[in-house]
Amino acid sequence: MTGKSLTGLPFDGFDYDSILGQCCEMPVGYVQIPVGIAGPLLLDGKSTRCQWRLRRVVWLQALTEDARLFTCLVVLSVFMKDAMTRAPVVKFPSVRRAARAMFYLQNPSNFERLSDFQQVKSSRFAWLQSITCSISGRNIYPRFACGTGDAMGMNMVSKGVQNVLEFIKTKFPDMVVIGISGL
Structure with a gap:
């Protein structure tokens, strides 16, 4: 439709059943992205569904920079509204x-x-x-x-x-x- 080629964009070998109708509209292929681990993060949060508590979260982050830069993050958060x-x-x-x-x-x-x-x-x-x-x-x-x-x-x-x-x-x-x- 656009006249542009999708040559080089991988299409085969991906489990499209895992995303169709759920989280991707009109998939035409996929790309590989390096993923690093940031954390574990110390998350101090409050929501309407839970009391104040500390919990450890491992945060996967798609990145091309050194993931070691993110290993010492401490995040304080407050759940304000979910809408x-x-x-x-x-x-x-x-x-x-x-x-x-x-x-x-x-x-x-x-x-x-x-x-x-x-x-x-x-x-x-x-x-x-x-x-x-x-x-x-x-x-x-x-x-x-x-x-x-x-x-x-x-x-x-x-x-x-x-x-x-x-x-x-x-x-x-x-x-x-x-x-x-x-x-």
Whole structure:
């Protein structure tokens, strides 16, 4: 399609079944990359799923420099939040209408319904965690925060937010989506 050759890019001898449908879109080959070990790292972290604790982590790092440079790293970390966000921009014919839509999005009694549109129609792996909104004139900027498990989840969250916006448009047909990701 591009007119460029993939000559020299190895294709045979790789277990494509291990990645198809999981972590690689449109594989066309593979490359060999030197991998070194950094660590073990001393990681001091806290998450919502565990208490403060020390644990040793071995960090594999693809690199071409001397891995010995990384053997004395000590990393202190704090788990702040685990979410992928999308912040669309939507516009209304009036400030009053924008405010009504913002109140609808932030109303806790609507959250479960909106969550169903985000999750069920787009991905079984992403789930809606929160919706916060800002308003500026006739525009509102809802920020959808979603959990995505082990995936980065940008695409599934974008699809889910699009589903929510389509549902919101049935409640507010005068809403115009300016962009799926604004702020």
